[in-house]
Amino acid sequence: MTQHLLRLGTRGSPLALRQAEEVQARLAAAHGIDPSAVAIEVIRTTGDRIQDRTLAEAGGKGLFTKEIEEALIAGTIDFAVHSSKDVPTFLPDGLQLSTYLPREDVRDAFVSPRAASLATLPPGAVVGTASLRRQAQVLRARPDLRVVPLRGNVQTRLRKLEDGAVDATLLALAGLNRLKRADVVTALLPLDQFLPAIGQGAIAIETRANDSRTIDLLSRINDPDTEAALTCERAFLTVLDGSCRTPIAGLATIDGNRIEFTGEVLREDGSEHLAEKLSGNRQDAEAIGREAGARIKQRLPANFFKT
Ligand SMILES: NCc1[nH]cc(CCC(=O)O)c1CC(=O)O
Numbered sequence: 001m002t003q004h005l006l007r008l009g010t011r012g013s014p015l016a017l018r019q020a021e022e023v024q025a026r027l028a029a030a031h032g033i034d035p036s037a038v039a040i041e042v043i044r045t046t047g048d049r050i051q052d053r054t055l056a057e058a059g060g061k062g063l064f065t066k067e068i069e070e071a072l073i074a075g076t077i078d079f080a081v082h083s084s085k086d087v088p089t090f091l092p093d094g095l096q097l098s099t100y101l102p103r104e105d106v107r108d109a110f111v112s113p114r115a116a117s118l119a120t121l122p123p124g125a126v127v128g129t130a131s132l133r134r135q136a137q138v139l140r141a142r143p144d145l146r147v148v149p150l151r152g153n154v155q156t157r158l159r160k161l162e163d164g165a166v167d168a169t170l171l172a173l174a175g176l177n178r179l180k181r182a183d184v185v186t187a188l189l190p191l192d193q194f195l196p197a198i199g200q201g202a203i204a205i206e207t208r209a210n211d212s213r214t215i216d217l218l219s220r221i222n223d224p225d226t227e228a229a230l231t232c233e234r235a236f237l238t239v240l241d242g243s244c245r246t247p248i249a250g251l252a253t254i255d256g257n258r259i260e261f262t263g264e265v266l267r268e269d270g271s272e273h274l275a276e277k278l279s280g281n282r283q284d285a286e287a288i289g290r291e292a293g294a295r296i297k298q299r300l301p302a303n304f305f306k307t
Contacts, residue, residue, distance in 0.1 A: 005037040006214060009068045009077035012042040013153045018178045019203050020081045022101065023221070030220040041077050043068045047086075050151075062088040065206075069095060072206065078214045080206040084199025084230055085172075089241040091206070097234075099205035099218040100226040104174035106201040106251060108134065108194045109185040111161060112168035117187045118142060121168055128157070128166030132268055133247040137194050138170070139270030158184060170194075174201035195249035195264050195275075198233045202226050225254040228282045232289035236263045239293025250292075252285065259285050263292045267304070274299050 006027070010020040020040050028035040047063035062069070064086040071077045072095060079098070087097065115121040118141060127138050128150030135147045150157050150166055154175050161169050170189065176182045207214050229252040236250050240263075250263035260279040267273065276292040 004039040005031075005033060006079065006217060007039045007041055007077045009041050009043050009071050009080045011045055011048060011064060011068070013048065015083070015154055015175050015179055016081070017042075019083065022178075023081050023203065023205065026101065026221040027217070031217065041071070043071055043077075069206070072208060075208075078207070078211065079218065082204050082206060083175075084202040084204040085197045087199065087204055087206070089234065089237045094209055095206055096209040097204045097230070098207040098215045099222045100230055101203040101205075101221065102223040103226045103229065104177055104201040106196045107173045107191060108170045108189045108196060108200075109173045109176060109182075110168060110187045110189055111158070111171055111184050112186050113161070114167045115186075118168070118189065121145060125167040128160065128169045131170070131197070133197055133249050133266065134170045134194075136247040136266035136268055136270045136273070137249070140266070140273065141193055141270075143270065154179060154181070172196070172200055191251065195262060196251055198237050198248065198250050199230060200251075202230055204230065228252070228254055228259060228285045232259055232261050232285040233263075235286045235289030236261070236293040237289075239290050239297060240265060250289075252289070254282055257282055259288060261288050261292055263289075263296060265296055265300070265304070272304075274304075 008020055008023060010016045024035050024038040024040060027038050045064050045067045065082060065088060068080045069092055072080050073092065110118050123144045124146060126146045126148055128148055129135055130149045130151050138145060138147055148166060150160060150169055154171060157169055173188065176185060205218055232252040233250050240248055247266040247268060252259055252261040258279060259282040262275060262277045264273055264275040274296050276295045278288050278292050280288050
């Protein structure tokens with residue numbers, strides 16, 4: 001039997017497998033070992049099984065991570081590879097995010113066979129997305145459009161778009177790049193109107209908090225800039241996260257010793273939003289994220305959150 005150095009847990013979607021393989025390759029290169037020393041264990045999650053409802057409707061957080069975290073706690077895997085965006089705000093006791101890979105492009109892409117841009121979609125056109133953040137941002141820009149749920153992995157959504165189920169969709173450019181499907185992109189959406197989801201474009205690695213052997217081995221592939229940005233963005237989430245039915249967006253960018261963060265909370269129908277922009281020293285990443293969250297929380301009108 002082959003002795004594996006480390007066992008990696010991941011979902012089985014094509015995007016998740018690409019991300020796992022990237023971690024495997026970086027670990028192998030960083031330690032001068034063969035990639036096969038890092039075993040990839042595919043774990044099916046609740047989120048993968050639910051195809052008929054949006055995740056918000058399914059009512060749970062962490063639907064893409066639950067079974068993987070159970071394997072981590074049970075010790076059948078040493079670490080889990082996630083899209084940061086899919087990692088819930090609060091982790092189970094004893095687990096932590098230990099490592100971040102260099103971030104991909106954080107922008108959302110507009111994909112449509114019908115129009116060259118969101119602005120030129122015909123009035124009343126149908127945009128498919130299961131993301132409440134994208135729904136709110138689309139309706140803010142184009143209140144005349146109709147937004148309907150579009151579920152499934154990236155390939156499934158592209159097929160539904162091709163089949164004419166919807167006129168357009170929005171997808172993370174990061175995922176399309178990793179799948180080598182950036183060819184489908186019609187236009188890139190501007191960051192000022194389409195602030196991404198917290199963590200978009202970043203691969204995060206979760207470990208047991210007390211597993212110093214694994215954490216040490218992973219430290220060689222950590223990207224400090226992405227770690228600082230994600231620390232800030234996730235601190236923002238900890239302050240605001242009340243419900244997964246709340247559209248929240250945020251992005252931290254690092255420039256040398258400086259960090260700049262913009263965070264936003266929107267109404268689902270796009271009719272209202274609150275944003276805060278803060279910058280400071282990157283050492284204060286966590287405090288800056290928390291402060292931005294606190295400022296928005298303070299300004300929130302009662303019943304802004306739909307629970
Ligand atoms: N919720 C699905 C999901 N999780 C991460 C990505 C894209 C890759 C990333 O943001 O790192 C996607 C697909 C999408 O939003 O288009």
